[in-house]
Amino acid sequence: TQLLEQSPQFLSIQEGENLTVYCNSSSVFSSLQWYRQEPGEGPVLLVTVVTGGEVKKLKRLTFQFGDARKDSSLHITAAQPGDTGLYLCAPTNAGKSTFGDGTTLTVKP
Amino acid sequence: DAGITQSPRYKITETGRQVTLMCHQTWSHSYMFWYRQDLGHGLRLIYYSAAADITDKGEVPDGYVVSRSKTENFPLTLESATRSQTSVYFCASSASGSETQYFGPGTRLLVL
Numbered sequence: 001t002q003l004l005e006q007s008p009q010f011l012s013i014q015e016g017e018n019l020t021v022y023c024n025s026s027s028v029f030s031s032l033q034w035y036r037q038e039p040g041e042g043p044v045l046l047v048t049v050v051t052g053g054e055v056k057k058l059k060r061l062t063f064q065f066g067d068a069r070k071d072s073s074l075h076i077t078a079a080q081p082g083d084t085g086l087y088l089c090a091p092t093n094a095g096k097s098t099f100g101d102g103t104t105l106t107v108k109p
Numbered sequence: 110d111a112g113i114t115q116s117p118r119y120k121i122t123e124t125g126r127q128v129t130l131m132c133h134q135t136w137s138h139s140y141m142f143w144y145r146q147d148l149g150h151g152l153r154l155i156y157y158s159a160a161a162d163i164t165d166k167g168e169v170p171d172g173y174v175v176s177r178s179k180t181e182n183f184p185l186t187l188e189s190a191t192r193s194q195t196s197v198y199f200c201a202s203s204a205s206g207s208e209t210q211y212f213g214p215g216t217r218l219l220v221l
Contacts (some may be wrong), residue, residue, distance in 0.1 A: 025203075031207070042199050042212025043152070088151050090209035095140065096167060099152040 003027075004100035006089060012106040017080055021103040024071045025095045028057035031091060032072050034063060037086040037102075046074075048092070112136075115174065115200050115213035123221050128187045130216050132200030138145045141183040142210065143167075145196040158183055160207065182203065192219045 005024045013019055023032065031050040031073040035043035046057050049065035049072060056063045060083075062075040076083055122128050131213040132141065139160050144152040146168075154167030156175040164175050166211040174186045183202075187194055188198060197217050 007220075033209070037190040038179075040215075041208075042201070042215055044212070048209070060127070086151075088130045096157065097154060097206075097210070098168070099144075 004089060004091070004098060006087075006100035006103050008103060010065055010104050010106075010109070012108065013079055015080055015107055016108050017107075018075070018077050019079055019105070020073055020075045021096065021105070022071065022073050023100055025091070027070065028074075029065075029069045032065060032069075033059075033090045033092060034072070035088045035090065035099075037088060038085055043086075043088055079105075081107045081109050083107050113200060113202055113211055113213040115198075116217050117213075117216060118214065119217050121219045121221065122190050124191060125189050128199075128218065130187075130198055130218070132183045132185070132213060134181055134183075134200075134201065134202040134211075136204075136209075136211075137180055138202035138204050139180070140206050141177065142201040142203075143173070143183065143185045144199045144201065145169065145194075147196050148197060151163045155185065155198075157206075163201050187218075192217075192220050194218065195220045 007022050021024045031047045034046045037043040049062045052067045054065040060077045064073045086102045090099045116131045134176050142157045143155040158164045158177045195216045199215050200213040203210045
């Protein structure tokens with residue numbers, strides 16, 4: 001089983017601030033998915049990163065996949081209250097998926 | 110409606126009772142998953158299914174039973190509910206085991 005570590009566990013910031021959350025493993029990911037879960041709902045896929053060193057942007061969100069494919073980061077620029085939620089990472093496996101415990105982000109207006 | 114649905118959305122039961130949570134998807138996805146989410150944890154995989162009549166254990170399968178006689182349905186049964194099974198249960202589906210998982214809205218289960 002691939003162990004995932006997400007940090008920080010909790011993050012509370014003011015609107016307009018920047019932040020970065022991390023997803024790390026001792027194993028190599030074939031590819032990695034980031035999901036966001038809003039309160040009371042199921043997770044929704046944000047992005048899949050596949051290639052070592054890859055950077056993907058989704059509006060104010062920037063996802064980076066480490067060169068060695070063992071870690072990934074999510075950077076949010078000028079956070080907004082609508083970014084509030086639980087951010088989860090998950091390596092892609094054929095069926096037996098594993099999610100990290102996530103980072104709970106609260107953005108205060 | 111198209112998509113993935115779960116029922117019931119909320120359930121209160123007592124210790125020792127059998128409970129079945131339903132999951133239905135309309136995309137004909139091959140893979141379906143059951144997760145539980147507890148406070149302070151992410152999602153933990155209970156069982157998954159790669160196709161009709163094919164199921165496999167996840168990380169925390171004890172106390173749960175699944176079946177998949179039809180591609181679109183994947184019910185989860187708690188044979189004898191315990192308080193430790195109080196949780197939010199999410200069902201998900203995907204076209205393949207490594208593609209996007211689409212999650213249902215969750216079932217909030219309280220075992221008294």
